[in-house]
Amino acid sequence: MASQMTVAHCEEMSVMIDNFTFEPAQLTVKVGTTVTWTNRDDIPHTVVSAGKFRSKALDTDDQYSFTFTSAGDYKYFCSLHPHMVGMIRVE
Numbered sequence: 001m002a003s004q005m006t007v008a009h010c011e012e013m014s015v016m017i018d019n020f021t022f023e024p025a026q027l028t029v030k031v032g033t034t035v036t037w038t039n040r041d042d043i044p045h046t047v048v049s050a051g052k053f054r055s056k057a058l059d060t061d062d063q064y065s066f067t068f069t070s071a072g073d074y075k076y077f078c079s080l081h082p083h084m085v086g087m088i089r090v091e
């Protein structure tokens with residue numbers, strides 16, 4: 001549908017961590033999608049959603065993947081820099 005916004009229909013999506021920012025900061029995916037975060041910064045970051053998922057500290061070019069199996073809004077942040085926030089909307 002032309003009027004739809006950034007709804008992703010593929011089953012693998014990527015979020016880049018760059019310059020203390022999750023890019024894109026908000027992502028809408030379908031149930032069953034695997035999202036992979038890649039740290040492009042030269043300092044460590046984490047990807048943490050309270051009670052949902054938690055990565056280890058990601059060094060440069062490290063990746064973390066999580067498969068979303070139920071719908072909802074998954075707010076997440078970097079536990080090392082809590083001002084870094086993002087959200088995955090699963091529908």
Ligand SMILES: [Cu+2]
Nearest residue numbers: 045078080081
């Ligand atoms: Cu961080």
